[in-house]
Amino acid sequence: MITLLRTYWSTFLTGFGWTILSSCIALVASLLIGSIMAVFEVVPNKTLRTIGTVYVEIFRNIPLLVIVSFFYLVIPMYVVKINGFTAGTIGLTIYTSAFIAETVRSGIKSINIGQMEASRAMGMKYVQAMRFIVLPQAFKVVIPPLGNQFINLVKNSSVLAFVAGFDLMYQGNAIASQTFATVNTYLIVGAFYLVITLPISYYMRHLEKRLA
Amino acid sequence: MSMIEFRKVQKYYGKFHALKDIDLEIDKGETVVLIGPSGSGKSTLARSVNGLETIQSGQLIVNGRDIADKKTDINRIRTDVGMVFQHFNLYANKDVLENIMIAPRIVLKMNEDENKKNAMALLDQVGLADKAHNMPSQISGGQAQRVAIARSLAMKPRCMLFDEPTSALDPEMIDDVLGVIKYVTSQSDMTSLIVTHEMGFAQEVANRVIFMDDGQILEDDKTDVFFKNPSNERARQFLSKIISH
Amino acid sequence: MQNWINAYSAMNLRFLFKGLLVTLEISIVSVILSMIFGSILGIVRYTKIPWLSEIVGFIIDIIRNLPLLLIIFFVYFGLPSLGFKPDTIVAAIFAMTVFESMMIAEIIRSGIGAVNRGQLEASRAVGMKYYQAMWHVILPQAYKNMIPALVSQLISLIKDTSLATIIVTPELMQHAQVIYGQNANYIVPMYLALAVLYFIVCYSLSIISRIIDRKMA
Numbered sequence: 001m002i003t004l005l006r007t008y009w010s011t012f013l014t015g016f017g018w019t020i021l022s023s024c025i026a027l028v029a030s031l032l033i034g035s036i037m038a039v040f041e042v043v044p045n046k047t048l049r050t051i052g053t054v055y056v057e058i059f060r061n062i063p064l065l066v067i068v069s070f071f072y073l074v075i076p077m078y079v080v081k082i083n084g085f086t087a088g089t090i091g092l093t094i095y096t097s098a099f100i101a102e103t104v105r106s107g108i109k110s111i112n113i114g115q116m117e118a119s120r121a122m123g124m125k126y127v128q129a130m131r132f133i134v135l136p137q138a139f140k141v142v143i144p145p146l147g148n149q150f151i152n153l154v155k156n157s158s159v160l161a162f163v164a165g166f167d168l169m170y171q172g173n174a175i176a177s178q179t180f181a182t183v184n185t186y187l188i189v190g191a192f193y194l195v196i197t198l199p200i201s202y203y204m205r206h207l208e209k210r211l212a
Numbered sequence: 213m214s215m216i217e218f219r220k221v222q223k224y225y226g227k228f229h230a231l232k233d234i235d236l237e238i239d240k241g242e243t244v245v246l247i248g249p250s251g252s253g254k255s256t257l258a259r260s261v262n263g264l265e266t267i268q269s270g271q272l273i274v275n276g277r278d279i280a281d282k283k284t285d286i287n288r289i290r291t292d293v294g295m296v297f298q299h300f301n302l303y304a305n306k307d308v309l310e311n312i313m314i315a316p317r318i319v320l321k322m323n324e325d326e327n328k329k330n331a332m333a334l335l336d337q338v339g340l341a342d343k344a345h346n347m348p349s350q351i352s353g354g355q356a357q358r359v360a361i362a363r364s365l366a367m368k369p370r371c372m373l374f375d376e377p378t379s380a381l382d383p384e385m386i387d388d389v390l391g392v393i394k395y396v397t398s399q400s401d402m403t404s405l406i407v408t409h410e411m412g413f414a415q416e417v418a419n420r421v422i423f424m425d426d427g428q429i430l431e432d433d434k435t436d437v438f439f440k441n442p443s444n445e446r447a448r449q450f451l452s453k454i455i456s457h
Numbered sequence: 458m459q460n461w462i463n464a465y466s467a468m469n470l471r472f473l474f475k476g477l478l479v480t481l482e483i484s485i486v487s488v489i490l491s492m493i494f495g496s497i498l499g500i501v502r503y504t505k506i507p508w509l510s511e512i513v514g515f516i517i518d519i520i521r522n523l524p525l526l527l528i529i530f531f532v533y534f535g536l537p538s539l540g541f542k543p544d545t546i547v548a549a550i551f552a553m554t555v556f557e558s559m560m561i562a563e564i565i566r567s568g569i570g571a572v573n574r575g576q577l578e579a580s581r582a583v584g585m586k587y588y589q590a591m592w593h594v595i596l597p598q599a600y601k602n603m604i605p606a607l608v609s610q611l612i613s614l615i616k617d618t619s620l621a622t623i624i625v626t627p628e629l630m631q632h633a634q635v636i637y638g639q640n641a642n643y644i645v646p647m648y649l650a651l652a653v654l655y656f657i658v659c660y661s662l663s664i665i666s667r668i669i670d671r672k673m674a
Contacts, residue, residue: 061659062652063616065630070648077644151522158524162623169526182534190523190531197522264578290584301579305597314593315583360579367583 001184008175015171016192022085022167023154023196026092030153031146033093034100039130041105052101059098065159067091072163084163092160096153103145107138144211147204151197158193168192214273215240215371215403216261221270223256223427230256231267232427240370243397243404245414245435248424249450254407257424258373261405262286262293275370291319294364296393298376300356302348302363308335309344312363320367327366334362338392354385358392365396371403372396378410386410393417411454415439423447464646469636476632477654483546483628484615487553491614492607494554495561500591503566513562520559526620528552533624549621549628557614564606568599601673608666612659619655629654 005012040052059067068091075082082090111134119129161169172189176182216238223231230253238244246254259265260272263279263286272279275292302311312331316322322330335341338358343351351359357377364372374393378386390413397404397417408414414421414435421438423431423446431444442448502514520528532552536543543551572595580590600607619630633651637643 057660057663058652058656061612061616061656061663063619063630063655065619065622066648066651066655070652073644074648077641155522155524158526159620161526169524176530176534183531183538186527186530186534190527193523193527194519198518201518201522262582264582287584287586290582293582295579295582297575297579297582299573299575301573301575303576303579303594303598304573305594305601315580315585318589318593319584364583 001187004175004179004181004184005188008179011171011175012168012188012192015166015168015189018085018160018166019154019157019168019192020196022089022092022157022160022165023150025089026096026153026157027150029093030097030100033097035104035135037097037101038104038108039135041101042108043126056098056101056105059094060102062095064091064095064156065162067095068159068163084160084165085167088157088160088163088165088167092153092157095156096149099149099152100146103142103149104138107142107145108134110141111137144204144208147200147207151200151204154196155193213240214238215242215275216405217271217273218257219271219273221260221267221272223253223260223265223267230427231260234270234429236422236429236432238403238405240403241401242419243402243406243417244420244422245418246405246407246422246424247409247411247414247450252424253427254424255375258375258405258407259295261371261373262290262295264295287319291367292370294367294369294372296357296360296364296372296374296377298379300348300353300360300380302356302360304348307345307347308340308351308359311348311359312366315363316366331362331366334365335359337365337395338362339388352385353381354388357381357385357389361389361392361396370401372405374404374406374408376407376409378408409454411439411451423450425450460640460642461646463640464636464643465650469643472632472636473629473650473654476627476629477658479546479626480615480618480628480630481658483549483553483618483621483626484611486550487557487618488611488614490550490554491557491561494558496565496596498558498562499565499569502562503569504587517559517562520556521563525552525556525617526623528556529620529624545621545624545626548624549618549626552621553614553618556617557610560610561607564603564610565599568603568606569595571602572598604673605666605670608662612662615659615662616655 037052037055040048041056043049068088071082071091072084072087075087115133115137116129119133120126124132157167158169160167161173164170168189172185176185179185214237216236218234218236221231221234222229234257246258248254256265260267260279261274267280270280274289277284277289279286279289302308303314306314309328309331312334313327316327316330317324332341332344335344338361340355340358340362343355343359348356348359361377377393378389381389390410393406394413394417396402397406406414406418418435421431421433421435422429423438423442423444425446431438431442431447433442438447439451442451498513498517502510502517504510529549529552532543532555533545533548536548536551576594576598577590580594581587585593618628621628622631622634625631630651633647637647
């Protein structure tokens, strides 16, 4: 295993880098889209509410692999040529944003209605009350579940391997098929994933305990 | 003949010394009320009698068996000692009747017909026979506490612990619950230890009153002596504060 | 237009449907096994048995924080070196069960933790043993509260079976790939079919969960 790591360390690290890059881009983008969709789901406007609900329900109930493969195969055929990394990251973003929307929405719901009423009574517009009073409180509540979403995101980014997305799992597959040291290679790949996910997981549990 | 006996009992929560050198004897058939400010250790003392709190040293003998002894079957003691909690703790997944019947069934292996007859009789005693098939969430706090008392009595205990049984109740519900407790304690062979803030009730039912503060027993007197002329200064202060309200 | 009609030929639809059945088969077997193992592990972790609970907790944390895809590879490539060569469906079920048991163990642990502590005390106070209190009082309440979390875990399990296509398990995703592998014009119709089929299965489950939840509240 040591020899394997020594020979292929740069390949592992490259994959690790792409995995982190893809996860971070998808995290930022899906936080943005997810929050917008979450707000859509709770506003009084019926059209927006329908858009939000439909978006969330569709993408939560279709496998990530289907979404990612669709972007990888179909978009280049009809729209624009994109590589596996881009297709994978877009797919990850869309899939994750649906879950983030759900998390943020329940966060908003958990904020006492009195907060909104008090803000409106002070003359704030709905958007202002949302932006300055409700959402900041909601985000505090949803930090632990969002952390879990991020862990899922990092784990899910392994589907990039299906679409040649250069990520950790993809590089692992490549090394495994070259060296036939399959089990050892995947042990190292696993360790790399744990380097990201375990600390977040423990930190989130610590946060949950403190908030409870 | 003593039912409960504490001998030099010490209890710690980490570094916090919750029970300090407790010596206490409660005889069979006695009704003892335990009072004191919050955090004084009175609930801890009551809860240690059936082993919900474990003591670190000393002896605690309940119905002739030492609780601190590892060889003692704690579940055997618990069938002899009933407990009523401040927050009732009715089993949320069982209806009222099942709440009463489950422990006799699985712990005492009581015959089902006898169990049911017994449970209905107890419900009748606490005035709630018509609530037998309600869920705990569908009855009031006062009713829940009366069910909880019936649940304890179903085990035919020799001794009852009441841990602030009326503290979580709305004022208008308290009397019904106290009435049931009074009936339970009045039975000649029942030993009771009651943690409460209801001084009028204490005066009425207790043979003895124990005052605790800071993990220690500061006063242990016959009821009338205690209320007329407590010897301990802190007990006196505590009484004057409570009674002036 | 002709492409779409050809893509959805009776033969292709039957083939897709066969894949869907395998997907459901893997999901149902895995979820039953995972509920059993997950409950045991979750209770062990909650119970704080010296050493055992810590070791179990550590294993749960490690596996939960790895990609399922990696577990599938481990099972598929690792088991043969232990002298056991499973077929692809068994390998998929094995991998899903290992992974999902850990996820469910975590749900069970927090579900038990969420049951009011007084319930355990009241059970112990009447002389019930720990396992009796768990079985008769704590677990029924915990499972009831956990139904939404368990159903959403089931939904993600069903979606995750699509990953088993990597070891050529003949499930829905794999069958769709076989069909569009013959003709690139079938790609879009096949992805639409995949989306619709997975959506119908998963969305109906989430609706059922919501109805149960509302009924019980």
